[in-house]
Amino acid sequence: MALTLDYPIPGDHSTERVFLSLWRDVSNVAELSAALRSQTANFSFALVDAQVALDSFQLLAAAHRAVQAAAHDQLRTRNIYSEIIYCLSPEIHIAEAYTRYGLSPSTRHVVAVGVGIDPTKFDQEVQATIEGTQVPMAGLGKFTNIALVRQYYKVPESIQSHDPLVNAVVGSIALKGYK
């Protein structure tokens, strides 16, 4: 089973792809986090706290918004990867998006989200950066804190099962800034 997921970007950006890989028990979170904060790191992927990742579709939807913003020169943050973190949040507050969806002291498991052409290059870069065990993306659900996801995305009580929950989250990501 392929560990890294790889999707073509629909629409006009079709030569590029989005890559997703999941990492369990990451030991250098503090180091990565500090590198991101001090802007010394030059990662070509976003690092998402796996506990707020409900489904790969959610991450892909956020990545797509970041790609769109970049294509129209409308990034609100430093680069396309920080923009992915920002786009995961349904709120427009940037710092809050970083705290909630990016790395924090409590982060244990991490999803790397990349945008590019070459999956091998993505894998190599991520492997060189993250100290942890790569596991299949299909296992993402094991690390999700559903209560936190519900809280962050303000999902109504009436929505319970997985698919409608993902749809509600993706809908919120799509509608960000248009409410």
Next chain:
Amino acid sequence: MATLVQQGAEAKVYATSFYGRDAIVKERFPKTYRHPDLDKKLTHKRVVQEARCLARCQRAGIDVPALYNVDTYTNVIYMERIAGRTVKLCLLDPETDQAAAVQVATKIGESLAALHAIDIVHGDLTTSNLFLRDSNGSLAIIDFGLSYHSHMIEDKAVDLYVLERAFLSTHPDSQAIFDRILEVYLAHCKQAQKVFAKLEDVRLRGRKRSMVG
């Protein structure tokens, strides 16, 4: 990759996929007859409004296509591609008997009541914009291209009036089916009485408008 499935007056609809899911992409194009400023304003407003209405409905548990992405740079919306057929096709199908038609009408009445309960006015209710899912027979409301948020009784009445006209012109012998929709709507919508009173007004206005001018 994308196949054109519908060339509407204001938008082209393609069947495609969005990160592994079956999707439709609705692309609004400029209408050259309109003043460019008005066209931009309307197009942008309709893209955003459509997306908002879809998301609101979804969160309220009303069956609509799930919203995947909104792109106001290119006036494009990606949403779920539902496998199924329109109520129009279902009602025109000789295999659909009276009991089945009544069942569909019941679902329509419930959905519309739920829609109006969260103050969403569809704006273009026809039997082509009501969809039956193959998977579970659920009734999905589609094409929110003319939808908006409104708590006005009048707007909801006009919504029903638009459906009534479209329904009876497309399905001429289906007054009983339409009446069933209203009956179920009445049972499920708190404001139904007021909406019906207004509907009566709107019907009369249509037919007996003052000609003085």
Next chain:
Amino acid sequence: MATFSLTSLPNYDRTTVISLGLEGSANKLGVGVVRHTLLQPLSAQFAGQTIQATHLAEALHGQQVDVLANLRHTYITPPGQGFLPKDTAVHHRQYILPLIAQALQEAQITPADVDAICFTQGPGMGGPLVSVAIVARTLSLLWQRPLVGVNHCVGHIEMGRQITGATNPVVLYVSGGNTQVIAYAQNRYRIFGETLDIAVGNCLDRFARIINLPNDPSPGYNIEQYAKRGSQLVDLPYAVKGMDVSFSGILYNVQTLAKTRLGTNRSTSTNDNADSKGQPSTCPPLTAEDLCFSLQETIFAMLIEITERAMAHIGSQEVLIVGGVGCNLRLQEMMGEMARQRGANVFATDERFCIDNGIMIAHAGTLAFQTGFATSLADSTITQRFRTDEVYVAWRDD
């Protein structure tokens, strides 16, 4: 399947029918004389057989139509005033007899040559309709000729089809009293979309009154001229609901703008005042021309949009504009652009036929008359409210 027996049809052994048409549903009084000429008499085409509706429709469609006279007299009120039914009726009574005499003279016919007397039975304003209907009834008795009551809207549609050659168009009917998107289906002109409140022409006329534009030649014409000089598009509500439209909210908004944003001195002087006081104006100066421009751009876009929706709905590639507002060149231009974008054809007529006239009544009346239709004296009362889809269109069978 509808059929006709030959002997139930008037003039079945002749090729021609000459009709007088009288129109007075609003402030225009129209008298027209029209002659319809069949390729050969119906008796020669259908000797000894029951006539199928399709065949009669074909015969009538193929006939030649000649306008022998088309006269109009318009009741024009001072600027800022609309026309009241009572005064309009007085106008019609005053001018109708001389107008009929002149029409017969121009057509070079005598009353004996007239086969039918067609008149507008509705919809329209009561008083003016009555004054014309009384003349129609009197002539019918005096000349011993049948009366044919005509629906005003159907008159516009048939005249538009005749003049432009459009065969089965979606019709946008826009006038002072009506705003409808119509398409033919199964012997009726069915209304697909319409205004939910006031008519588009009424909206334009009322705004013209607010900004004191003259009613000569018509308020709508003067708005059109002003609009040509406007450039700033102001934000007005855009009210399309399904295939219906609404204008009252727009009228209210543009009236409010006219009252609050237009100074007693118009555009340039307002600008100068702001400069001389050294106060930069937060809102750009608005002119009456800008408001006319914005009003037209907004409401015409709505009309085109619902017309296009109807065309898409029924899959039609023809569109016909009729009614007084249909003379507006900007509306025609926008319709042309919409049609071009979807590869369709647009048909429009000039002011002789789009503005209310007697010919359209004579023409539509004659078509009904040729299928054996006539209005008895008892049934000849006018009706202010007469839906387009109430008329059974026996002369078409497509």
